[in-house]
Each structure stands twice: as C-alpha cells, then as structure tokens.
C-alpha cells in the first residue's frame with residue numbers, strides 16, 4: 001500500500017495512492033497512518049494534489065558509509081558498527097520542493113538513499129523483530145555540504161541545512177527491503193546505481209542498533225546510507241532518486257536566496 005501525505009484545497013491529509021501509473025488516485029483517510037484508519041470516501045486524481053514529505057519525523061537518523069564502494073570513494077574503510085548521525089527534522093522537504101544550496105558551501109552533494117519510516121515507538125528491538133516496527137519505505141536524498149563535512153570534523157552543519165532531507169514521493173508499506181534497485185540521476189544522467197542487498201548493515205540490523213541507542217518514535221526516519229557515485233549539484237540541477245517498488249523522488253537544486 002502506498003501512503004501519501006498531501007495538500008489539497010488548503011488541507012493536509014494522509015491518503016492511499018491507488019491505480020495504474022498515469023491514472024493514480026488518492027483516497028484520503030481519517031487521522032493518520034500509524035493506527036487503523038478509515039477512508040473518507042473522497043478520491044482525488046493524483047495530479048490534482050500536492051504531495052508533501054510523507055512523514056514529519058521527530059528525528060532523522062542517518063547512516064554513514066554503509067555501502068563498501070562509497071566508503072572507498074570517501075577514502076576510508078567501512079565502519080564495523082553502523083556509523084550513525086542525526087539530521088534535524090527541519091531539513092525535511094517533500095517531492096518537487098527545492099534543495100536550497102547555501103552560499104557558505106563550495107560543494108553540495110546529492111546522496112540517494114533508501115529511507116525507513118518507523119510505525120511504532122520502539123526501544124531495544126531485536127533484529128529478528130525489527131521489521132515489525134517499520135511502517136514503510138520511501139526515497140531520500142541525504143544532501144551534504146561536502147566541504148563543510150570535511151572541515152568541521154562532525155556532520156551537523158554539513159547535513160543539517162533546511163531542505164537537505166528530501167523525502168518521498170510516498171511510503172510503500174508492503175515491501176521487502178532486502179534487495180531493491182536504487183538509482184540516482186542528475187538531469188536524467190545516471191550517477192548512482194546499486195542494490196540494497198549491498199548494504200553493509202541491513203535494515204533489521206540498523207533498527208536494532210539505533211533503537212538500542214535511542215527510542216524511535218512513529219514517523220521517525222532512518223536513512224540507510226548512500227551507494228558510490230556521489231557528486232556535486234549546481235544551480236538548476238534536477239536530481240531524482242528511484243527505488244524499485246517505491247517510486248521516484250525528484251527535486252531541483254537552487255542557490256539559497
């Protein structure tokens with residue numbers, strides 16, 4: 001099931017996206033998708049609503065160097081334990097929103113990633129039960145001011161600018177995350193191509209590890225790491241992250257006003 005958060009007629013709702021490509025409709029639900037919901041009975045053509053970031057997380061927990069080839073391109077060995085860092089909730093934007101590149105950075109990179117959205121409050125979840133706590137999956141772009149990441153020695157500034165965490169286009173709830181194709185394009189040119197089977201620490205391990213550190217709340221997001229092929233964005237670049245079984249998240253990079 002595809003669950004979207006969207007606005008229409010100045011209202012924000014959650015809804016289920018149904019139908020064939022090109023003819024999808026959104027069926028709004030009452031309440032939110034973290035509990036049993038019912039349909040309102042309305043339906044909107046997908047093209048008549050504005051898709052928003054599918055969740056408003058209390059926190060985004062991201063993983064560094066979780067594909068071996070990306071660790072190599074960063075000039076380091078992959079960490080033995082997951083390397084976790086936080087992106088602020090205020091970095092989240094939705095599909096088709098602008099990535100605003102700050103003038104303080106000489107190099108802002110895209111990082112296409114599989115995002116995991118938690119469905120329930122959890123702490124100390126064993127890996128064997130980790131997927132039970134997941135509501136669904138979406139596409140993410142872990143936008144990074146690469147020069148500031150190197151200069152600062154920690155990543156809060158470089159990963160934390162407003163608009164540096166596009167999410168979308170919706171959550172897919174019925175998906176096995178074990179081996180999905182992930183592709184990032186810039187202006188239509190393929191820049192990253194991998195499969196989630198190449199994750200060093202898989203989704204189960206990540207949920208178990210992170211929930212052993214901090215309580216995860218419904219709607220919290222885990223970014224699972226980016227494959228090799230990261231690179232800089234320039235003014236007007238159109239960057240798309242496509243994940244098999246989910247869809248495509250597209251954003252345009254522009255200088256911050």
Ligand code: MG
Nearest residue numbers: 111142225226
């Ligand atoms: Mg990343």
